[in-house]
Amino acid sequence: MRLSKKILSIKASPIRKFFKYTESAKKAGKKVYFLNIGQPDVSTPPVFMEAIRNDGRDIVEYGPSAGSIEMIDAVKDYYKRYDMDFAREEIIVTCGGSEALRFIIDCICDEGDEVIVPEPFYTNYGAFVRASGGVIVPVTTRAEDGYRYADRDALESLITPRTKALLLTNPGNPTGVVLTEGEMELIGAVARENDLFIISDEVYREFVYDGKPMSSFGQIKDIADRTVIVDSVSKRFSACGARIGVALSKNRELTENLLKLAQSRLCAPTLDQLGSAALYRLPSDYFDDIRAEFERRRNAVCEELAKIDGVVFSKPPGAFYITVKLPVNDAEEFLLWLLQNFDDGGETVMFTPAEDFYATEGLGRSEIRIAYVLSESELRRAVELIRLALAAWNRRLSERVVSAAVIERANAV
Ligand SMILES: Cc1ncc(COP(=O)(O)O)c(C=O)c1O
Structure with a gap:
């Protein structure tokens, strides 16, 4: 064996x-x-447990594979606040951002396909990409340069016929780097010109300091068809154990195929979705x-x-x-x-x-x-x-x- x-x-x-x-x-x-x-x-906001306690169901049943309607609508409304308009079909609720990442990479990578990732990177990316048969191609950054990576030449020098996607964490783990608007435009242009997906892991989205606005690749309209956002309640709402995340994309071919993987694991936890929907509905000043x-x-x-x-x-x-x-x-x-x-x-x-x-x-x-x-x-x-x-x-x-x-x-x- x-x-x-x-x-x-x-x-x-x-x-x-x-x-x-x-x-x-x-x-x-x-x-x-x-x-x-x-x-x-x-502390996890009390609305999480209240929503679960106030739910009168007798059976903790399976829910829809794409996520409960309450959860999908709460996510949809949250994104509208930031000028991102996703339809219900463009949102898949997952077991944490981790499962969203796995599903997305599985949908994109065949054996030997390459994913460009700035290094240092969140170590689990290595596991997700390798498990899909893909290969991580690192863009090396340095402490001396503040770990910034949005360099057209550096990115383009790594692109081969096997390159399928750029995988980015914004704001970054482990570096805390936040892309500027100009850097996001540049990365978007590289992805467009080379026909790549942008997998934008934004689980730390609102942890942005010095009065700077939070930004998302979902706000750049001309790359909407190649962008997929990963989100989660873990960090922003301090609900790591809820195991609820989301994948969002305007690329319907991608979300329809993500749904196949979501169906294979039946559904994300029913009760945690109830609590998480309440979290996404917290007012913007909560944070x-x-x-x-x-x-x-x-x-x-x-x-x-x-x-x-x-x-x-x-x-x-x-x-x-x-x-x-x-x-x-x-x-x-x-x-x-x-x-x-x-x-x-x-x-x-x-x-x-x-x-x-x-x-x-x-x-x-x-x-x-x-x-x-x-x-x-x-x-x-x-x-x-x-x-x-x-x-x-x-x-x-x-x-x-x-x-x-x-x-x-x-x-x-
Ligand atoms: C960059 C990044 N992405 C995704 C995750 C996974 O988060 P979760 O599966 O808890 O949503 C983490 C967790 O530490 C992370 O740091």
Whole structure:
């Protein structure tokens, strides 16, 4: 018996491999600040549970495969607020943004088809594309350039007859990059001229700071037939466990085929759709305080990072992540040392090494992703711990160099 090459080519989640080390650190009595969490620490709006509680049904039955009418209409009305007019047939409700991504990629990719993705990227894209038989073709970005990727030459140099789509996260995970209007127009033009789909993962859409408006590829009319948007209640409404997402596209051929996959899994959870419909109907100002809080957290993290010698980062305009290049050769080795050997007053810190966010072998080894999903004071302390740990790590390395030199001299005598 043999498993498929497709599944064996998929890497295990990069976070899971550190679990046993964080558990040991906690067992040893250390307080660990977790900077690796992709779930907002905001309460899910009460309307979610109220909608479920107030529902009088006796049987939790299957619903329509494309999603319940209440949920589809709530999504439709939400998008209208932002000048995007989707018909019911152009909206497919899924089990999280994750399932939307899987379905979309399965609809687009044949074996060996290529999907261009800016790296570093959300690691599950690797799993989704490989599981479909496709290949990720990375557009490499750099900490020094603020991880920006909307460069016509860079994108066009990667396009081959096998290229089917550009897969983008906007605002970005893990970088927090938000595309400008000009960058979106440019990417749209590249997609149009080369007949590519744009898969726009917008699950962090409203996490945009500095008073900038949120924008969506769905607002660009002349690429409407090649754009598919991925959305979710997980981040914006702090409802990760609801497992409700949506795929939206004006390309009816695509949505009709997405529906075939939706039919194969019967329906998205009936009760979670009830709650999620109520979330999509929350007033637009629901998010204002949450956005302001995350902006303060981002600023706090950046202020603390600026105190560390040798780090490279740019203030990210969106999402709740920042990718940072540290003055270390191997961030994973540094993290393991942090969890096993370092503490300051009984406290240490956990982040996500960024190497697994890259498809190109060897890139990202010095980089980490910080999720700023803790209170401002905890974030300041957590970044301070990184600063103190870096100093201790470098002292340790220079002591090792000195002792190696002493041994070498002793051997030479
Ligand atoms: C960029 C991005 N897309 C999609 C998802 C999946 O979200 P969900 O399946 O919870 O909607 C995540 C989750 O972290 C993400 O970061």
